[in-house]
Amino acid sequence: MHGHLELKLQADECAKGHSxxxxxxxxxxRNMSRNVSVNSGSLRFVQNISVGPHLFQADEPxxxxxxxxxxxxxxxxxxxxxxCAGITVQMxxxxxxxxxxxxHVVLSYAKVPEADxxxxxxxxxxxxxxxxxxxxxxxxxEDQQRRMLEIAGKCPIHRLLTSPVPIxxxxxxxxxxxx
Numbered sequence: 001m002h003g004h005l006e007l008k009l010q011a012d013e014c015a016k017g018h019s020x021x022x023x024x025x026x027x028x029x030r031n032m033s034r035n036v037s038v039n040s041g042s043l044r045f046v047q048n049i050s051v052g053p054h055l056f057q058a059d060e061p062x063x064x065x066x067x068x069x070x071x072x073x074x075x076x077x078x079x080x081x082x083x084c085a086g087i088t089v090q091m092x093x094x095x096x097x098x099x100x101x102x103x104h105v106v107l108s109y110a111k112v113p114e115a116d117x118x119x120x121x122x123x124x125x126x127x128x129x130x131x132x133x134x135x136x137x138x139x140x141x142e143d144q145q146r147r148m149l150e151i152a153g154k155c156p157i158h159r160l161l162t163s164p165v166p167i168x169x170x171x172x173x174x175x176x177x178x179x
Contacts, residue, residue: 041069045064045066047059058072085105085132086103088155089152104135112129
C-alpha cells in the first residue's frame with residue numbers, strides 16, 4: 001500500500017449504551033474508506049456490519065453451524081474484489097470514452113499450484129487462490145477488452161489482496177480511549 005496508514009479509534013455510543021469502536025483509516029490526511037463496525041448478533045455466528053449508512057449481516061452457512069443470515073466472510077472478500085474490478089473498469093472506460101455497456105465478474109475460491117502465484121518461482125504444492133472471470137458488454141475491440149482485463153487486475157482491492165498487508169490486532173478498552 002502506498003502512503004502511511006494510520007488508524008484512529010473513536011468511541012461512539014450506540015442505542016443500547018454500549019461503546020462501539022470505529023476505525024477510521026486515514027492516508028495522507030484523507031479518508032480511505034468509511035467507518036466500519038462489526039458486532040456479534042443475537043444468533044450464533046451472525047455478525048452485524050455497519051459501513052457508513054449501510055447495514056448488513058455476515059454469517060456462516062447452516063452446514064457450518066450458522067443460520068445463513070448473510071454471506072460468509074470469504075464471499076464478502078470475493079464480492080469486494082468483483083465490485084472493485086467492475087467499478088475500476090467502468091471508470092477507465094468512461095475516461096477513455098469507450099462504449100462499455102456492462103461488466104460481468106464471476107469469482108470463486110480455488111486451489112492453485114503455488115508456481116502460478118506471481119511472487120513464486122518454484123512449485124511447492126497447492127495454495128488457496130481466487131479465480132476471476134470478466135466479460136464486457138458493448139461494441140469493444142479485442143484490444144479494448146484486453147486492456148480492460150489488465151485494468152481490472154490493477155484495482156485497489158486486487159492490489160490489496162496480492163500485496164503483504166500487515167494487520168495489527170489490539171485489544172480495545174473503551175475506558176482507555178482519549179476523550
